[in-house]
Ligand code: GDP
Ligand code: IMO
């Protein structure tokens with residue numbers, strides 16, 4: 001049995017990473033969110049209750065688990081406080097939380113500028129969550145960002161804020177927008193420091209100590225490989241890298257500590273926001289899947305775009321993120337269809353390709369090449385083993401394994417923690 005598992009989305013996000021992280025958290029000592037911020041929405045359902053976490057790691061429901069928000073995240077302290085309050089109001093009061101002192105901090109001007117930049121793009125929207133994720137990462141790399149650890153040093157925080165505001169107010173003036181005042185932000189963030197200060201620490205030291213002790217550590221990715229800043233459908237991506245390759249950098253551990261990577265994959269595909277999506281469906285089948293899978297954004301409520309499973313995407317994720325196993329999610333949603341399709345290649349300008357093109361115009365010209373398999377009518381939401389599945393559903397799994405060379409280690413047949421079937425023990 002391996003001690004360090006990375007959970008990574010293999011599509012355009014919302015694959016069920018929250019559910020599967022919570023599932024494996026039963027065995028974990030530490031759960032680490034390693035990138036993204038409150039653009040994520042991770043849903044966890046158990047004992048008749050449904051929670052949607054945005055930046056808090058999905059191990060928060062288990063009092064013994066150390067939950068880490070690592071340096072690769074962008075942390076919005078306002079949102080963290082309201083998430084914690086919402087959890088506490090629902091009885092989740094006994095938890096362990098650690099926030100990296102090196103994590104980039106989302107400031108009020110970031111979400112304002114996120115919205116303003118999107119508005120300026122006219123018809124060429126990215127469709128961001130408007131949480132200020134892109135502008136916060138941009139400031140990090142531009143070296144004018146503030147970090148969570150700055151909250152613990154009011155003088156330094158004030159200096160960094162003044163410097164950043166000089167630039168941000170210049171931009172806001174240029175856009176004809178209201179400027180932001182130092183005093184208001186300073187007062188608000190010092191109050192947040194009082195509330196969150198006890199959680200802020202060097203999380204790389206903590207994770208390395210846990211690894212040295214032999215603890216079981218689960219790394220929880222947000223978004224998905226196709227939203228990766230490097231390997232996704234740029235520019236229709238988020239501003240961080242969700243791949244397993246980013247885990248060492250984003251958490252401060254050595255690459256050799258990653259034992260296994262679990263690719264979380266819907267039995268079909270969804271996308272929220274703009275950008276190419278070769279297997280996208282419209283009409284009756286799209287509506288059927290959207291309603292059965294409740295495919296509406298956890299963060300923004302937007303209807304998710306829906307399509308068939310795309311193995312060009314999955315194989316791309318396998319290559320760039322090194323997937324050892326798959327977790328097949330929302331499998332129950334496909335029951336009731338006469339046939340199901342799997343995209344095995346694209347046709348681009350008359351040529352068959354199985355590698356993802358790098359530019360949007362090429363991607364948009366890609367036509368999916370499908371294999372069509374018999375569907376199954378049976379409800380599978382109570383299935384407890386692979387053998388209980390209808391033959392056609394078994395074949396669907398076998399086909400995915402055959403065409404990707406990756407074993408399905410776990411399948412999910414409903415949103416509840418109990419509606420999860422282990423096929424191979426991996427953690
Ligand atoms: P994440 O962002 O990857 O954590 O995924 P989201 O939580 O945004 O979206 C996944 C949605 O599917 C949530 O509403 C989950 O409750 C739901 N879900 C997860 N697994 C299953 C499943 O196997 N079947 C069904 N029907 N719903 C599921
Ligand atoms: P989880 O972790 C699905 C999408 C947005 C937009 C693009 C850029 O729940 O899977 P951003 O606000 O990050 O700058 O938006 O990325 N996006 C997601 N889509 N699931 C997510 O997270 C997402 N996080 C960002 O819709 O298209």
Ligand code: MG
Nearest residue numbers: 014041042298
């Ligand atoms: Mg989500």
